Amino acid sequence: MKESPLSRREFLERTGKAAGLAAFASAGAFFLHEPVRHPFAQSDTEVQKRDLRAGDAGPQLAVVRGADPAAMTAAALEAMGGIAAFIAPGDYVVVKPNIGWDRRPEQAANTHPDVVGEIVRQCVDAGASRVVVTDVTCNDATRCFNRSGIAAAAREAGAEIQLAQEAHFREVNMGGHMLGTQLVYDVYLEADKFINVPIAKHHSLTRATLGMKNLYGILGGNRSRLHQEIDKSLCDLGAFLQPTLVVLDATRVLLRNGPQGGSLADVEQRNMLVISNDQVALDACGGELFFDLSPEDMPWLALAENEGLGSSAWREIPYEEITI
Amino acid sequence: MNDTLKAFKHYRRLRWLRRISQTLFLLLFLFLLLQTNIDALDNPDALPEIAAPVDLFLELDPLVAITTVITTHSLYRNLFLALIVIVGTLFFGRFFCGWVCPMGTINHAISAMRSGMMKGKRRLERNRWMPYQRIKYGILAFMLGSALFGSLQIGLLDPIALLTRSMALVVLPAWNVVTHDIYAWSLHADAGAIDFFLTPVAWIVHSVMIRGGSVVFDQTFLILILFAGILLANRFITRFWCRGLCPLGALLGLLSKTSILGLEKRPSLCTGCSKCELACQGADNPMPGETWHQSECHLCLNCVASCPEAGISFKLYPSRAESTQEVSISRRAVLASAGAGLAAVPALRAAMHPDRPSDPALVRPPGSLPEREFVSRCIRCGECMNVCPNNALHPTLLQAGAEGIWSPMLIPRIGYCEPTCVLCSQVCPTGAIDEITEREKAWVPEAGKEETDGPPLRIGTAFYDTGRCLPYAMAKECIVCEEWCPTTPKAIYFEEAEVQNREGEYLWLKRPHVDPALCVGCGACTYACPVKGAPAIYVTAVGETRNPRNRILLEQNRPRRES
Numbered sequence: 001m002k003e004s005p006l007s008r009r010e011f012l013e014r015t016g017k018a019a020g021l022a023a024f025a026s027a028g029a030f031f032l033h034e035p036v037r038h039p040f041a042q043s044d045t046e047v048q049k050r051d052l053r054a055g056d057a058g059p060q061l062a063v064v065r066g067a068d069p070a071a072m073t074a075a076a077l078e079a080m081g082g083i084a085a086f087i088a089p090g091d092y093v094v095v096k097p098n099i100g101w102d103r104r105p106e107q108a109a110n111t112h113p114d115v116v117g118e119i120v121r122q123c124v125d126a127g128a129s130r131v132v133v134t135d136v137t138c139n140d141a142t143r144c145f146n147r148s149g150i151a152a153a154a155r156e157a158g159a160e161i162q163l164a165q166e167a168h169f170r171e172v173n174m175g176g177h178m179l180g181t182q183l184v185y186d187v188y189l190e191a192d193k194f195i196n197v198p199i200a201k202h203h204s205l206t207r208a209t210l211g212m213k214n215l216y217g218i219l220g221g222n223r224s225r226l227h228q229e230i231d232k233s234l235c236d237l238g239a240f241l242q243p244t245l246v247v248l249d250a251t252r253v254l255l256r257n258g259p260q261g262g263s264l265a266d267v268e269q270r271n272m273l274v275i276s277n278d279q280v281a282l283d284a285c286g287g288e289l290f291f292d293l294s295p296e297d298m299p300w301l302a303l304a305e306n307e308g309l310g311s312s313a314w315r316e317i318p319y320e321e322i323t324i
Numbered sequence: 325m326n327d328t329l330k331a332f333k334h335y336r337r338l339r340w341l342r343r344i345s346q347t348l349f350l351l352l353f354l355f356l357l358l359q360t361n362i363d364a365l366d367n368p369d370a371l372p373e374i375a376a377p378v379d380l381f382l383e384l385d386p387l388v389a390i391t392t393v394i395t396t397h398s399l400y401r402n403l404f405l406a407l408i409v410i411v412g413t414l415f416f417g418r419f420f421c422g423w424v425c426p427m428g429t430i431n432h433a434i435s436a437m438r439s440g441m442m443k444g445k446r447r448l449e450r451n452r453w454m455p456y457q458r459i460k461y462g463i464l465a466f467m468l469g470s471a472l473f474g475s476l477q478i479g480l481l482d483p484i485a486l487l488t489r490s491m492a493l494v495v496l497p498a499w500n501v502v503t504h505d506i507y508a509w510s511l512h513a514d515a516g517a518i519d520f521f522l523t524p525v526a527w528i529v530h531s532v533m534i535r536g537g538s539v540v541f542d543q544t545f546l547i548l549i550l551f552a553g554i555l556l557a558n559r560f561i562t563r564f565w566c567r568g569l570c571p572l573g574a575l576l577g578l579l580s581k582t583s584i585l586g587l588e589k590r591p592s593l594c595t596g597c598s599k600c601e602l603a604c605q606g607a608d609n610p611m612p613g614e615t616w617h618q619s620e621c622h623l624c625l626n627c628v629a630s631c632p633e634a635g636i637s638f639k640l641y642p643s644r645a646e647s648t649q650e651v652s653i654s655r656r657a658v659l660a661s662a663g664a665g666l667a668a669v670p671a672l673r674a675a676m677h678p679d680r681p682s683d684p685a686l687v688r689p690p691g692s693l694p695e696r697e698f699v700s701r702c703i704r705c706g707e708c709m710n711v712c713p714n715n716a717l718h719p720t721l722l723q724a725g726a727e728g729i730w731s732p733m734l735i736p737r738i739g740y741c742e743p744t745c746v747l748c749s750q751v752c753p754t755g756a757i758d759e760i761t762e763r764e765k766a767w768v769p770e771a772g773k774e775e776t777d778g779p780p781l782r783i784g785t786a787f788y789d790t791g792r793c794l795p796y797a798m799a800k801e802c803i804v805c806e807e808w809c810p811t812t813p814k815a816i817y818f819e820e821a822e823v824q825n826r827e828g829e830y831l832w833l834k835r836p837h838v839d840p841a842l843c844v845g846c847g848a849c850t851y852a853c854p855v856k857g858a859p860a861i862y863v864t865a866v867g868e869t870r871n872p873r874n875r876i877l878l879e880q881n882r883p884r885r886e887s
Contacts, residue, residue: 102744104368104771138808138852140713140742142365143372147744151365161365167508186511204806204818204834224804224854228794262812265774 047175051242052194055085059278059310061285061319067271069251071324073118076247076275079320086244086277087193089127093244094191095119095159098199098214099135099150101260102143108254108267111199113149115249115273119195120157132187134162135217162187169220176236177303178229183220188241196243196279200250200290202258202266205230208291209259210283211246212238212300235303238279242309246282248274253290280310281317288314328634335629335637342422342625346429353381353426357491358534360711371762372745374711377402379753381426381484382705386410386579387572388485391478392754394471395700400755410579417580421566421573422605422622427483427554428566432605432624434555435562442562450561451601453609453617453652457567460574461653462661467571469665474696475672475727476754477665479703483565483572489730490551492710493541493719496534503533541709542718542735567607567620577619581649587616587627588642594635600627610636616647669727676725683723684864687734687784687845690741691749691760694870695724701756704730708748708757714739716847717748732757734783736847736863741783743767743810743846767844768810775812784845785867785876786815786838793860795833799825803834805849805861815842816849840867840877 062079066072077083087093097111105112116133123131133154137144141163145151151161162168169183188194198214205227206213215237216223226233250272254261261267270290276282284301287293295301295312305312359376379402382388389406393399409420421428442450467478479485510526557564566573591612600610603626608617610627612635628636676682678695689708692698709717709732716739719730732748734741746765749757766776786805794800806816818834825831838861845863853859866874 102742106772140745142713143742143744146365146372147368149368152368155366167504167511170512205801205803222854222856224802224852227802227804227807227854228800230801257812257814259807260810262768262810263774264769264772266812 045171045173045181047173048189049175049240049242050188050194052192052244053242053277054087054193054244055081055277057081057085057277059276059281059317061274061276061278061281061314061317062322063285063289063319064273064275064322064324065271066273066324068324069112069114069249069273070118072251072271072273073115073247074122075322075324076273077119077122079322080245080275080277083122083126087123087126087128089129091123091126091128091192092130092190093123093128093132093193093195094187095123095131095133095154095195095197096135096214096217097133097148097150097197098209098217099144099148100138100217102139102147103260103262104147105149106252106264106267107261108199108201108252109259109261110144110148110150111197111249112251113153115247115251116150116197117153117157119197119247120154120159123193123195124158128193131159132162132191133159134164134185134187136164136185136220137217164220166220172240174236174240176232176239178232179226179236179240182223185218185220188218193244194241196246198246198248199254200248200270200286201254201261202256202291204258206234206300207293207297208287210286211243211248211279212283212304215241231300231303234300235307235309238300238304238309239307243277243279245275245277246279248282248286250274250286250290276314278310278314278317280304280312281314284312285314328632331634331637332629332632335625335631339625339629342623345423346432349424350426350429353487354491356380357488357496357710360535372747373750374747378711378751379707380405382488382703382707382753384409384420384424385482385484385572386413387478387482387575388703388754390575391467391471391476392701392703394468395474395476396697400701401753401759403753409576413576413579414582416585417583417618417621417623418573418576418606419623420576421570422624425483425566425572427487427570428563428622430487430555431558431563431565434558435605439559442560448598448602451604451607452614453607453620457607457620458653458657459568460570461577461651462657463569464571464574464578465658465661466665466668469662469667470669471665472662473666473669474700475669476700476703477727478571479705480730481569481571482703483570485703485705486551486554488710489704489706489719490547492706493544494548494551496710497539497541497544500534500539503529507533539715540738541715542738543721544719546721547719547730562607563605563622566605566622578651580618580621581651583618583649584640585623585638586618586642586644586649587621587647588637588639589616589646590635590637591646593633595633597632599630599632600636603627603630612636612646614646617652618647618649619651672725672727676727678725678727682725682865684866685733686720686723687736687847687863687865688868688870689717689732689734689748689757690765690781690783691746691758692783692870693756693758698731698756698870699724699728701754702728702731703754703756705753706730706732707751707753708732711747711751712739713745713747714742714851716741734845734847734863736850737859738851740808740847740849740851741845743844743848767846769812780811780844780869782844782867782869784847784863784865785840785843786845786847786849786861786863788836788838789858789860789862792855792858793836794855795821795823795835797860799823799831799833801833802854803836804852804854806834806836808848808852810846810848811842811844813842815839815844836861843867 101109103109256266301312383402383405386406389403589612594612605624606620608620717732790796794802
């Protein structure tokens, strides 16, 4: 049988198909071709700083003594001129207690829940549109938030709880002395106001964990490297994120085995609270009052002063002592 | 004719009931698998525990109950629930396989999908009883044989343990990867004109995410291969796993020898259309003219629901013509398999004996029994790994010998043992990890106390690699390990050392040391160590409470706090 000759139509169709695919492949190769790749070339991302200080009154500080943490917090805020001086209606506020460890309030490793609750309540009353309570915990976040009592207290006061999720960290160029690009939890990049609520406790390297050390908890990634140059790192953190207010919980103070503690033998009842809008003054005051440290014992203070982040001469700024 | 139609409709309705039952049990299984963490954020006083009966399916599994009774001579905690399935099977046959078993349901669903490899005559032939269906009895006998020697191997192939492990260690983590990648993309992508579209995507993905953080499991490729192979086999032979390999199916097949429920055939009504045989799940020959095998039947009711002539029906005390309740495997084959299982244990133990020190990195979860008892109880279900909040527990490959494959071990570089957490001990269905409380674990004083009630349940001891540790090797400050050490007083202490750096400057640095009398082996130091890659502090099992022979120092009693 004679083979049927190839029709013109079929010839065009089959050749066209092959030619079309060949053209597509060539075009793809042309557009995707990358003659050389420099994956590690330095690209200078813009340095970000978050200066969230507010109020026109200038730096001030108050030391409150009392027995009820919530009432002390309220008195402290009052001494600063009231929350309205710092939080404007519609503000997005982040409140960052120390919730680092799976410990109960009396073990003094985390900020007292009543202090957090009172701050949240006042922010809500001041008309904040959104109040987020968060921390990048060390231990399992669910346990830390729950057993510290902070999740319950903050929710009851009207805050939104955020257990830091991996996807929410963003690379930020802090442009600091030690800290360049770091992973920062995203709420700190978006909020209008930031209230740092540390607890005063022992730490073997810095001798005391105070306000600026608490900023550690805004970072993700391999943040334990910061210990290698802790003073410069703390200064960089303070320069990156300048808080609206710092409230230092010293109702009970962990004196040994920090920053986790555990045993009540290491905890001392001090029934005090310090508040300031100057994070350097607050650390200087807290270090002196609770750990008998002079500014020379806390080298990050001099660095921070040099950066213009505040003043370690806390007695020289307007301050009040209140007992309730 | 009317009666025929009635019977047909009746069985169709019953078949729907079976389908509903399968679906509900599968959903229940998945639901229980997802109950992995304490989710109460509002009750700080509550003891962290998982309220749901997460082990339910493992506890209903007669194979787990019977083999652990053989290895331990006791019936742990809720394993008596298996009686429900045992008694049910003794009277009614393998209802568990056809109506309850989630592994069976998954196999059933995949088999039901159209397959080019199963058509026409070939499909019919593959749906008749074939000799490969005897293999499962051999597997069962092998596993029971090794159980006689005190080695519990049943979990490798027990369908509930296998499915729990495969889902927890492979499928859910894979889902986690997918959802987290999409979520992170939707948060950070710059989609320009369709940016508004990302918020609902983020919200939807977030609502179906399982865990907040990343979850990885070490060395799970064999678990994946086994599971994928079982699923794939359904494309060639319907429910190949259930028919040919499942040791639980074999056990239930044996138990169904006394079943009073069975298939009754009426050959006079049969037109030989083969519809029953084509629909059969168990390859048990329901068609008149062949011998029906009770031991292979899953009671799926497909045969009776597809018979247009009412030629077959399920009855209590049926006529046993054209059917058998015998299991088609010879006594000799059973004995040979059991003997092989018995012999396999000493052969494996010649290479690694549970009584002898094993891989130093084999750190077992807190509360784990001594290794010999551990391998007599652990069914490798992976529940402990599934609930661990820190992703600290991982399946072994050969660290515990071939005998202990897929049993749990702590890998502190990925996650440390959370000091107050005892979830793994709560969920262990067989007591390989003894159920302990936070107080019995005693790593941290309870709230409101100055010290723990008793000595801690140690799982290992930490050691420094001073060639990598920063204050030793690189003249740098660090002591992150000390910060993370959870015990009070801390097991890590310092030596103040004057160190010269490269520039010739002298610095005072804190060089850390471990006090083995205080270290519990949690691995928090290893986890937090900033020296990536191999850490500068690592944990080995030495010092573990469960093995008095695995000790370094003569005196390891916990010193009481001086006051």
